[in-house]
Amino acid sequence: MKSKIQVAKNLVSFQVDERIFPRPVVIGAAYMFIDRCYVQLARAPKKFVEVSLKGKKKVSKQRLDLLKGEFENELLHQLIRVQVAEKTDSLREVIVGRALLSAEPVMEEAGAESESDQELDYLDDPLGIAVPWEEKYGDDKED
Numbered sequence: 001m002k003s004k005i006q007v008a009k010n011l012v013s014f015q016v017d018e019r020i021f022p023r024p025v026v027i028g029a030a031y032m033f034i035d036r037c038y039v040q041l042a043r044a045p046k047k048f049v050e051v052s053l054k055g056k057k058k059v060s061k062q063r064l065d066l067l068k069g070e071f072e073n074e075l076l077h078q079l080i081r082v083q084v085a086e087k088t089d090s091l092r093e094v095i096v097g098r099a100l101l102s103a104e105p106v107m108e109e110a111g112a113e114s115e116s117d118q119e120l121d122y123l124d125d126p127l128g129i130a131v132p133w134e135e136k137y138g139d140d141k142e143d
Contacts, residue, residue, distance in 0.1 A: 001072065005064050012064040013052040015044050021075050023049065028078040029071060037067060
């Protein structure tokens, strides 16, 4: 990726090919840099994204070039994350599904109604936690 370094403007800009690094990958990489520099993404012709990184403080040409290199590494990192997420999507769904199913209450007797099937009344307080403030802490009104 060719870069354009403008030391006077404290800026490095370059283009990223969306055919190699899809837009969500570029946005994910840009997000990782927002604490270190100002990031601007713009549409460039022919499936490219123009990335501009501007230092928040005055930085040298070497530091601007280093920022570009770090951004390229982050692009690779984000691309691998997306690829791993795509490959493990079905496994993740199975694990979450099993976890949710195991969280349901176990019925003690076959055919017995579960708690979710019973009529629950908001006034029922089996744990005794719905005690009025005055009963719990006393009435502190001064007459």
